[in-house]
Amino acid sequence: MSITTTEHDAHGHDDEHGHGPAVPGAENPGGEHETAFKRDQKERLMMWLFISGDALFLILELFAWFYLRALNVNGLWNGAQCSKANPCTDGLGNPIIAQIPKANPMHSLAIAGLAILCAAFVWLAESAAKRQAGKRAVAGAAGVALLFLLGAIAWQIYQFQVLPFTTIDGAYASTFEFFIGSTLAHLVLLLFIVLGLWVRASKGRYEGGTWYRVRLIRFFAVWIAVSTLILALVSTLFY
Amino acid sequence: MTTAVAAPPLLEDTDLGPKAGGFYRRQNIWSGLGFGIFLGFVAWLVSHATVQGSNWGSDMVVTCTMVGWVIGFNIGIGTFNAPIRWMLGDDQTHEDELYAAGVGQGRSRYFKYCTDHKVVGTQYLVFTMALFGIGGTLAMMIRTQLITPHSTFLDPQTYNAIVTVHGMIMIIATIIMVSGPFANFVMPIMIGAKDMAFPRLNAMSFWVIFSAAPCLLATFFLGGVNAGWTTYAPLSVQAPPAMDAFAMCIITFVVSVTVAGINTIVTVVTMRAKGMTMGRLPIFTWGAVVGGALGLYAMPAFLAVMTMMITDRATGTSFFVPQVGGSQWLYENIFWIMGHPEVYVILIPPVAAVLEIASTFSRKPVFGYKVAVAGFVAIAALSIMVWAHHMFTTGWAPNLAAPFMLTTELISIPTGIIFLCTIGTMWKGSIWTRLPMYFVYLFLWNFIIGGVTGIYLSDVPADQYFHGDMFVTAHFHYTLLGGAMIGATAAVCYWFPKMTGKMLNERIGKVAFWTIALGIQVTYFGQFWEGFQGMARRVAQYNPKFEAANQMSTIGAYILMTGWLIFLYMMLHAWRHGKIAPANPWHSKTLEWKVPTPVPLENFLVDPVVTSDPYTYGEGVPDGQEVPEFAPVEQPELVPAGAVPTEEPGDPGGAG
Numbered sequence: 001m002s003i004t005t006t007e008h009d010a011h012g013h014d015d016e017h018g019h020g021p022a023v024p025g026a027e028n029p030g031g032e033h034e035t036a037f038k039r040d041q042k043e044r045l046m047m048w049l050f051i052s053g054d055a056l057f058l059i060l061e062l063f064a065w066f067y068l069r070a071l072n073v074n075g076l077w078n079g080a081q082c083s084k085a086n087p088c089t090d091g092l093g094n095p096i097i098a099q100i101p102k103a104n105p106m107h108s109l110a111i112a113g114l115a116i117l118c119a120a121f122v123w124l125a126e127s128a129a130k131r132q133a134g135k136r137a138v139a140g141a142a143g144v145a146l147l148f149l150l151g152a153i154a155w156q157i158y159q160f161q162v163l164p165f166t167t168i169d170g171a172y173a174s175t176f177e178f179f180i181g182s183t184l185a186h187l188v189l190l191l192f193i194v195l196g197l198w199v200r201a202s203k204g205r206y207e208g209g210t211w212y213r214v215r216l217i218r219f220f221a222v223w224i225a226v227s228t229l230i231l232a233l234v235s236t237l238f239y
Numbered sequence: 240m241t242t243a244v245a246a247p248p249l250l251e252d253t254d255l256g257p258k259a260g261g262f263y264r265r266q267n268i269w270s271g272l273g274f275g276i277f278l279g280f281v282a283w284l285v286s287h288a289t290v291q292g293s294n295w296g297s298d299m300v301v302t303c304t305m306v307g308w309v310i311g312f313n314i315g316i317g318t319f320n321a322p323i324r325w326m327l328g329d330d331q332t333h334e335d336e337l338y339a340a341g342v343g344q345g346r347s348r349y350f351k352y353c354t355d356h357k358v359v360g361t362q363y364l365v366f367t368m369a370l371f372g373i374g375g376t377l378a379m380m381i382r383t384q385l386i387t388p389h390s391t392f393l394d395p396q397t398y399n400a401i402v403t404v405h406g407m408i409m410i411i412a413t414i415i416m417v418s419g420p421f422a423n424f425v426m427p428i429m430i431g432a433k434d435m436a437f438p439r440l441n442a443m444s445f446w447v448i449f450s451a452a453p454c455l456l457a458t459f460f461l462g463g464v465n466a467g468w469t470t471y472a473p474l475s476v477q478a479p480p481a482m483d484a485f486a487m488c489i490i491t492f493v494v495s496v497t498v499a500g501i502n503t504i505v506t507v508v509t510m511r512a513k514g515m516t517m518g519r520l521p522i523f524t525w526g527a528v529v530g531g532a533l534g535l536y537a538m539p540a541f542l543a544v545m546t547m548m549i550t551d552r553a554t555g556t557s558f559f560v561p562q563v564g565g566s567q568w569l570y571e572n573i574f575w576i577m578g579h580p581e582v583y584v585i586l587i588p589p590v591a592a593v594l595e596i597a598s599t600f601s602r603k604p605v606f607g608y609k610v611a612v613a614g615f616v617a618i619a620a621l622s623i624m625v626w627a628h629h630m631f632t633t634g635w636a637p638n639l640a641a642p643f644m645l646t647t648e649l650i651s652i653p654t655g656i657i658f659l660c661t662i663g664t665m666w667k668g669s670i671w672t673r674l675p676m677y678f679v680y681l682f683l684w685n686f687i688i689g690g691v692t693g694i695y696l697s698d699v700p701a702d703q704y705f706h707g708d709m710f711v712t713a714h715f716h717y718t719l720l721g722g723a724m725i726g727a728t729a730a731v732c733y734w735f736p737k738m739t740g741k742m743l744n745e746r747i748g749k750v751a752f753w754t755i756a757l758g759i760q761v762t763y764f765g766q767f768w769e770g771f772q773g774m775a776r777r778v779a780q781y782n783p784k785f786e787a788a789n790q791m792s793t794i795g796a797y798i799l800m801t802g803w804l805i806f807l808y809m810m811l812h813a814w815r816h817g818k819i820a821p822a823n824p825w826h827s828k829t830l831e832w833k834v835p836t837p838v839p840l841e842n843f844l845v846d847p848v849v850t851s852d853p854y855t856y857g858e859g860v861p862d863g864q865e866v867p868e869f870a871p872v873e874q875p876e877l878v879p880a881g882a883v884p885t886e887e888p889g890d891p892g893g894a895g
Binding site: 038041042045046049050052053054056057060061063064067068071072073074075076077088089090091092166167168170171172173174175177178181192195196199200202203205 | 322325326327328330436437497500501502504505508509510535536538539540542543544546547550551554555556557558560561562563564565566568569572573576
């Protein structure tokens with residue numbers, strides 16, 4: 001392999017892709033030896049790969065839902081065939097003699113709505129950072145996104161408490177609770193990120209051309225909103 | 240001609256001051272272990288106190304304890320330092336980053352959260368060897384039990400628990416045995432990068448997988464998992480609480496492999512040196528990328544199925560229990576959606592390493608480079624369409640047996656092509672048979688046996704007979720041990736001088752090689768024999784008519800173990816007392832051999848610009864002239880990378 005040499009590119013430079021120079025005191029002042037464009041490129045790819053892996057997880061959740069629903073083993077998808085004369089059995093061996101009630105779809109859809117609002121405000125934060133609207137504008141949008149996200153998490157926990165069934169009541173109940181558990185885990189992960197966004201924006205970390213790092217958070221927030229909506233729709237429409 | 244340019248000062252010599260690193264200064268493997276045990280203990284107490292109806296060993300309590308251990312260990316070692324500082328808006332300074340990269344810490348950096356990819360690669364190498372040591376010890380216990388039909392060396396429950404942990408520990412070790420040490424240490428240098436794309440995630444991937452191992456070993460103290468490494472439901476749903484620890488190990492492992500796979504792909508796509516086009520990538524890099532991408536596809540399924548398993552056990556959901564509306568077919572489908580691609584996550588990187596080595600020691604370019612790359616991609620694509628061949632005998636979707644048989648047999652085509660590429664690379668080459676090449680030959684021998692017997696198993700009628708018997712065991716050991724692990728051993732022999740700065744002792748290595756080669760054949764031909772006779776897998780005691788075959792296999796296993804111990808001795812002896820390695824002992828063309836040994840932090844003191852492909856062996860030799868015999872040369876002058884001349888003295892093929 002033939003090689004020649006070139007000067008060491010030790011600092012970030014402004015480029016034609018809308019990325020500013022690395023700003024001391026702003027996002028990551030660590031003096032990493034790469035341009036802002038390069039950082040953006042690799043972080044974006046990382047995020048897309050992560051989202052694609054997470055999407056596969058979502059597909060497998062949906063697979064479990066539709067597969068168990070189609071098999072309806074022993075009539076215990078939702079117990080529609082269970083009756084006093086022909087009782088089914090729950091996870092503790094107790095008889096199930098009637099159909100398991102459907103979860104109130106209003107909760108799942110409302111949580112998805114809050115996740116969408118959160119993503120929308122992260123998007124606003126991104127656009128504020130992009131047009132250099134000042135740290136108050138970015139932090140303000142991030143703060144509102146954080147509030148919506150906290151609302152979604154609180155509502156998700158509440159939904160756990162008011163479900164008309166428990167995990168042992170057949171396959172529908174199991175997969176439904178798995179869906180909301182998965183949603184909760186994702187929302188909590190997003191919470192740490194949006195909290196970081198808000199704190200950092202308040203400290204002016206996104207001034208000086210590092211808006212693309214807010215875009216990275218927006219990718220994730222939008223993905224969480226979309227996946228939450230998909231799970232809410234599937235669990236609502238395919239009882 | 241050698242041109243030395245004035246090298247900039249080494250980063251290693253930076254004076255960081257007493258405060259650089261922050262928390263990292265107080266964190267190491269001991270703080271990780273301490274905090275992990277502490278948080279695990281707290282989780283154990285709290286979960287027992289709060290979970291209704293639990294006892295000290297109930298599923299929920301064991302699960303929470305394991306979660307506490309994993310999170311605690313990673314807090315203690317420093318995995319979360321940077322994310323928490325990011326969240327607080329208090330970024331790490333340049334000095335902190337340098338400290339995290341190991342500057343000024345000597346050997347202690349190998350026991351810390353270190354972001355230097357070479358340290359992470361070395362950590363992976365040692366960790367993988369430790370896993371193989373544990374898994375191999377368990378294998379010897381299994382073979383010792385099976386030397387007589389009614390042995391009482393192990394009781395059946397313990398035997399099954401050992402079989403399970405042996406299987407899973409070897410699966411974990413083989414998945415990381417190449418992508419861990421070599422894709423971390425070597426691959427970034429190969430492509431001209433200063434480090435992996437995300438050094439902190441790189442360190443995280445190692446320490447997360449490190450924290451998974453104790454969960455797996457804890458299964459022995461929690462009743463043992465007696466369901467085999469596949470942990471099929473409903474057996475695994477009914478297994479002792481050890482199954483919860485087992486599942487937590489897998490979930491933790493998935494996090495590590497996913498992070499590592501993403502890091503590998505991003506590194507190759509975005510961190511290549513100028514001029515290092517995708518068509519100029521060393522073939523090993525392609526193997527690492529395809530393996531990483533396939534892992535990214537497979538691991539979510541492992542995560543999903545183990546999470547459902549834990550919820551079935553700990554919260555009473557009914558994914559896999561038919562009595563309450565679940566289906567074991569759901570388990571098997573999701574498991575094998577992961578399980579078969581995972582075989583190629585194991586295989587592709589070592590096969591790519593074998594191609595790399597064959598090219599170097601044959602002094603020829605990789606034969607059919609583009610075809611080999613296409614072969615890797617085709618294997619990866621086909622491997623996601625074959626999962627149900629593991630379910631031919633389960634009764635699931637009999638109408639799909641023929642299509643799955645077809646896709647499985649199709650996969651032998653790209654596999655065969657890659658095999659031919661390896662042969663073609665060596666064909667009419669000026670082969671320099673050093674220790675790495677010995678293992679390449681052994682790889683080819685074993686892999687052809689493993690591959691051909693795999694075609695039998697893809698055939699539905701043959702599978703009906705062989706399924707669940709020792710023929711299958713022999714087949715996948717020929718493939719994974721004889722193929723992948725021997726390929727990885729070749730890689731160890733090849734890159735050891737660059738990683739440690741020491742040369743392996745070839746005389747001891749050849750003794751190890753012949754012992755290992757003999758041991759593999761005796762052990763697994765014995766198992767083929769058992770399989771043809773119809774002996775089932777995973778049985779602690781058997782009909783006396785299988786005794787001769789089992790004795791053959793057990794004797795082979797002891798020979799094999801002896802070979803590995805000799806190999807281990809050779810490595811440890813060389814690491815400590817070996818001859819100093821030249822910077823490029825094999826006169827290879829790839830970039831990792833153009834940097835000094837030991838490789839400096841950030842690898843390249845001046846950025847390399849690549850102007851040709853990595854396999855220009857033989858160029859410049861006039862037609863009709865033989866390439867002269869190749870021999871090690873004295874250690875070249877250590878000059879900054881990139882300043883190495885385009886023509887090296889004594890290079891028989893003429894440098895490209």
